[in-house]
Amino acid sequence: MADIYFVAAEASGDLLAKEVIQVILRDRPHLEVSGIGGQELASIGIASPIDIAPLSVLGFLEGIKAYGDVVKLADAAADAIIASEPKVVVLVDSWGFMLRVAQRVRARAPHVRLVKLIGPQVWATRPGRAKTLAATVDHLLCMHDIEVDYYAPFGLKTTVIGNPALSRGGKGNREEFRRHNGLLEDDKAILVLPGSRRSEIERVAPSLIDAALSVKKSLPATRLFVQPAESVSDLFFQSFPNVRNEFVVLGNGEGRFDAMAGADIVMACSGTVTSEVAIQETPMIVAYKTGWITWALARGLLYKKKHITLLNILNDDQEIAPEFVQTKQDAALIAAQAVRWLKEPGALANQRALQANALLRLQKEETPAAVLAAGAILEEFSEA
CATH class of the missing domain: 3.40.50.2000 (Glycogen Phosphorylase B;)
Structure with a gap:
């Protein structure tokens, strides 16, 4: 009972x-x-x-x-x-x-x-x-x-x-993550968060993984990390059997907020996790792709907003965090955004400031x- x-x-x-x-x-x-x-x-x-x-x-x-x-x-x-x-x-x-x-x-x-x-x-x-x-x-x-x-x-x-995500775990420890992974102050790191559903691993993760690899090809010193959700970890490793050749694979444990804070850019599948990344004020790129029938119905009949990320929606439906959704979910486009941020002086700092300001609309003490x-x-x- x-x-x-x-x-x-x-x-x-x-x-x-x-x-x-x-x-x-x-x-x-x-x-x-x-x-x-x-x-x-x-x-x-x-x-x-x-x-x-x-x-x-x-x-x-x-x-x-x-x-x-x-x-x-x-x-x-x-x-x-x-x-x-x-x-x-x-x-x-x-x-x-x-x-x-x-x-x-x-x-x-x-x-x-x-x-x-x-x-x-x-x-x-x-x-x-x-x-x-x-x-x-x-x-x-x-x-x-x-x-x-x-x-x-x-x-x-x-x-x-x-929002439960905004009171979950608090700020990660950027310095601890970078020290633990041998990252110097000027080293650049990308964290990929590939999703927590089977369909996300199948439809979104490949673009994120390929985008990160493309960034590393353009900027070889970039360190790559990936943190698959425990619920789909078996499928993830089946889908990407050679992922450890280029990525450091992180467990889905208590250190995930440290990983979000320690990265310079997070590439994430849209979902609750984007609010958690927003707390860390780490520049993020959001990707998402669903079936075409679902997409047609959503855009034609159901979904009334321009954006899908909560940080963007609740900031007057403006794109604070860049979104690459459906037809725009292209590894080359995602990589190009990340490379711009990494190459342009002050770009990452500017994006952190934009996200920090937008976060005030989501977060209350x-x-x-x-x-x-x-x-x-x-x-x-x-x-x-």
Whole structure:
């Protein structure tokens, strides 16, 4: 039996769920917390009753292909939740899957309090999702103040917790990373962050790896580092069997913020990690590519912003960090941007200053997101 039940379907949600659970158990150690998740939840002793690996898909067409798995897993998740008889269920990120789980739990156990931890990007894509979510869950814990107005007409209780990435880990130790890796003050280093989903390793990582290699060809003294996410590390090494010939491969451990801070340029697949890089004020180049059907639908019908990186979106949709998306995701273009930064006097310092100023729009000196989320969840538990 469980008092609170978490469901996390992907790597970023798994990490956030872990952080929130740790706060909950610190404050209320007698509570029974169970969950469905991955390696992060397992690391704190929460064993998942189902394997969520099939949910690591990306895009509309990929989602259709995996639809059968999504439905089966939603059914299995609902079964596991109902069997545990929790008072509160927390559904972390992953809009489509969590909506299905919520609907199934609501139909079978209407007394259970449903909390959605991180909502869909209604301010960037389909605002109609606000009505759908409001009809399905009891409480939304969202990242940004701008989201609240979308839900107010539908009466959904909403709590702004901030961006979890901005209160995660703090500033890395640039000097320690560079000392540990034998980098002198004037040495230049590029860090590649190739993504955390299978589709990102297949579609985005090759351009980032090739771009970094191209930079090294132009500027041979440049040191290259890559840090694949643990969730896709096996696929990454299968896809790039010779990566260690040119790159220093970093583990996905506690030193990742040091690596972000220690690099002179980060080449990253778009995602939560870009907010973490932004904290370090390291110049970053963002890449992203999805299936063409997904892209056509997003650009034609769904996505209302010019940019995809949060640092850019929340700064009046201006390109602070350069983006190379879809047709622009070309290794030569990415490499050319990096070479310009490395060759032009003051270019890296200017980019750091631009990103630092833009970061002020994302970052507030306040309680960490995980603490605010835990407090809201415990309030729901007390009222259940």
